[in-house]
Amino acid sequence: MESSLTISIQDYLKHIYELTEGGQNASTNALSERLNVKPASVTNMVQKLAAAQPALVEYQKHQGVTLTKEGRKAALEVIRHHRLLEAWLVKTLGYSWDEVHEEAERLEHVISEDFERRMAAAMGHPLRDPHGELIPTADLVMPLEDSTPLSALRPKQKAKIQCVKNADAELLRHLEDLGLLPGAQIVIVDYSSFDHNLTVKSGAKVSVLGLNITGKIFVDYPG
Amino acid sequence: MESSLTISIQDYLKHIYELTEGGQNASTNALSERLNVKPASVTNMVQKLAAAQPALVEYQKHQGVTLTKEGRKAALEVIRHHRLLEAWLVKTLGYSWDEVHEEAERLEHVISEDFERRMAAAMGHPLRDPHGELIPTADLVMPLEDSTPLSALRPKQKAKIQCVKNADAELLRHLEDLGLLPGAQIVIVDYSSFDHNLTVKSGAKVSVLGLNITGKIFVDYPG
DNA sequence: AATACAATTTAGATTAGACTAAATTTATCG
DNA sequence: CGATAAATTTAGTCTAATCTAAATTGTATT
Structure with a gap:
C-alpha cells in the first residue's frame, strides 16, 4: 500500500x-x-x-x-525511481545505457521507498543517471542543470559531454560507437545553425546532423 | 511485450x-x-x-x-523470478530475510528475462534463496529437495537448518533472534509428535512449539 | 436414504481504463 | 470576417477483473 x-x-x-x-x-x-x-x-x-x-x-x-506543486513532487518521485534504477542496473548488472531505459520503465512503478533509499545509499547518492540526466533529490527537488546545449557553443570551444537527452536506443548505440558518451571531451570544429560538426578528443570527426539526431546533447560550460 | x-x-x-x-x-x-x-x-x-x-x-x-506441464513451467518462471530477486536484494541492497518477500512479490511480475539472467549470473547461479528455498533452474525445472522435515529427526540428532518455509515476517524475525537461520547447526533435544524442542549450537534452548510455528523448518540430513 | 452444512458455481452489477464516432471548440488564413 | 482545418471533448461501447446474493452441487451424518 x-x-x-x-x-x-x-x-x-x-x-x-x-x-x-x-x-x-x-x-x-x-x-x-x-x-x-x-x-x-x-x-x-x-x-x-x-x-x-x-x-x-x-x-x-x-x-x-x-x-500543482504537490503533483510535481509526485511526478519527481517516479522520475527519481526511474533514474536511480537506470544508474543501479548499469552499475550492478552491467546493463548498457541503451538497454536500461525499458527495464527501468517497468520497475519504476513497483519499487518501494525503501528500495529507492537503499539504491541511492548504495551508490553514494548519485547526482546523474547513465545518460547524464539529473536525479531528483530525496526530498523531491529537481537540481538545476549547470550545463549548456550544444547549440550554444562556438567553433574551437572545448567541452565535455554531460548529458544526452531523449535519445532512443538506436541513437544511443550510435553515439556510443562514436565515443560520444557523458564524460567525453569534445571540440567544436564547425558550427552553423543545425549543422553541428564536432570532434571527439580521440580525433574522430563526426557530423551530429548525420546521425539524424532527435534529442539534444548537453555539455558542460567549457572552462 | x-x-x-x-x-x-x-x-x-x-x-x-x-x-x-x-x-x-x-x-x-x-x-x-x-x-x-x-x-x-x-x-x-x-x-x-x-x-x-x-x-x-x-x-x-x-x-x-x-x-499442465507447460503451465507448471510458466509458474516456475514466476517463482524463479521471486527467489532470484530475494537473493539479489539481500545480497546487493542489504535487505533482511524478513523484509525481502514483499518487495520481490511486486518485482517478480515486471522484470525481463534479461534481468533474470543477469541476476543469476551475477550471483553465480545460486541454488537457494535467502530462506533456503530451492530456485527453479533456468530451464524451469524445480530441483529435488535433498533435506528432511524437522519432524523426521530423533532426539540427539545433529542437523543444519537448510530452509525455512512459508514463514511470515514476524516469525522470521523471531527465528533470526534465536539464530535459527539457514546454515545454523542444531541438536534435537526432545521430540514428541508436534512438540519439537531443539538446541541451537550456541547452547540456547528453544521450543519450536513455543513459537507458535506455522511454517516448516527443513534441515539437512544429519551426517 | 434424508437432511443439513459446506463448497462451488451462476447471475447480474460495478468499476476502471481504454476505444470509436460524432460534436464542438479553437486557431488559421485568405 | 468567415471558412476550413486542427484540436479537443462528448457520448456511448467494450473488456477485464472484481463483487454480492442466490442457486446449486457435493459430502457427511445419523
Whole structure:
C-alpha cells in the first residue's frame, strides 16, 4: 500500500511533468502521443484525475493540464525511481545505457521507498543517471542543470559531454560507437545553425546532423 | 511485450502451482484465500483462464484446477523470478530475510528475462534463496529437495537448518533472534509428535512449539 | 436414504481504463 | 470576417477483473 496511485496515474503524472517543464500546459494531444493512448481517452482520464486528485492536477477544458506543486513532487518521485534504477542496473548488472531505459520503465512503478533509499545509499547518492540526466533529490527537488546545449557553443570551444537527452536506443548505440558518451571531451570544429560538426578528443570527426539526431546533447560550460 | 500474461494470471499460476505441489487439485476456495479474492471471482477467473489458455490450465467443475506441464513451467518462471530477486536484494541492497518477500512479490511480475539472467549470473547461479528455498533452474525445472522435515529427526540428532518455509515476517524475525537461520547447526533435544524442542549450537534452548510455528523448518540430513 | 452444512458455481452489477464516432471548440488564413 | 482545418471533448461501447446474493452441487451424518 506504499502508494495509493495506480500505475497509469503515475505515468500520467510523469508525462505531464515532462511536457510542462517549459512552463506551458500539457495538451491532451501531446499526452496522447507519449502515453500511446487515444486523445479522447486522455481527456477522459485527465478529467477524472483532476476530479479525484485536485491536489495534484489542474485541468481546464481546451487548456490542457498542469501539475500543482504537490503533483510535481509526485511526478519527481517516479522520475527519481526511474533514474536511480537506470544508474543501479548499469552499475550492478552491467546493463548498457541503451538497454536500461525499458527495464527501468517497468520497475519504476513497483519499487518501494525503501528500495529507492537503499539504491541511492548504495551508490553514494548519485547526482546523474547513465545518460547524464539529473536525479531528483530525496526530498523531491529537481537540481538545476549547470550545463549548456550544444547549440550554444562556438567553433574551437572545448567541452565535455554531460548529458544526452531523449535519445532512443538506436541513437544511443550510435553515439556510443562514436565515443560520444557523458564524460567525453569534445571540440567544436564547425558550427552553423543545425549543422553541428564536432570532434571527439580521440580525433574522430563526426557530423551530429548525420546521425539524424532527435534529442539534444548537453555539455558542460567549457572552462 | 516479453510476456503476454497479465500480472494477475501470473499470480493465479503461481498459487495454483503451490497448491498442487502435493499432487492434489487446487480448489477455488483455497485459491480464493491465497489471492485475497472472493471464491466466486476465482471460479470466474479460472474458467476464463482455462478457456483462454488450455495449454496451461485444466479445470473441471467442482474439481478445482491443475496445471499442465507447460503451465507448471510458466509458474516456475514466476517463482524463479521471486527467489532470484530475494537473493539479489539481500545480497546487493542489504535487505533482511524478513523484509525481502514483499518487495520481490511486486518485482517478480515486471522484470525481463534479461534481468533474470543477469541476476543469476551475477550471483553465480545460486541454488537457494535467502530462506533456503530451492530456485527453479533456468530451464524451469524445480530441483529435488535433498533435506528432511524437522519432524523426521530423533532426539540427539545433529542437523543444519537448510530452509525455512512459508514463514511470515514476524516469525522470521523471531527465528533470526534465536539464530535459527539457514546454515545454523542444531541438536534435537526432545521430540514428541508436534512438540519439537531443539538446541541451537550456541547452547540456547528453544521450543519450536513455543513459537507458535506455522511454517516448516527443513534441515539437512544429519551426517 | 434424508437432511443439513459446506463448497462451488451462476447471475447480474460495478468499476476502471481504454476505444470509436460524432460534436464542438479553437486557431488559421485568405 | 468567415471558412476550413486542427484540436479537443462528448457520448456511448467494450473488456477485464472484481463483487454480492442466490442457486446449486457435493459430502457427511445419523
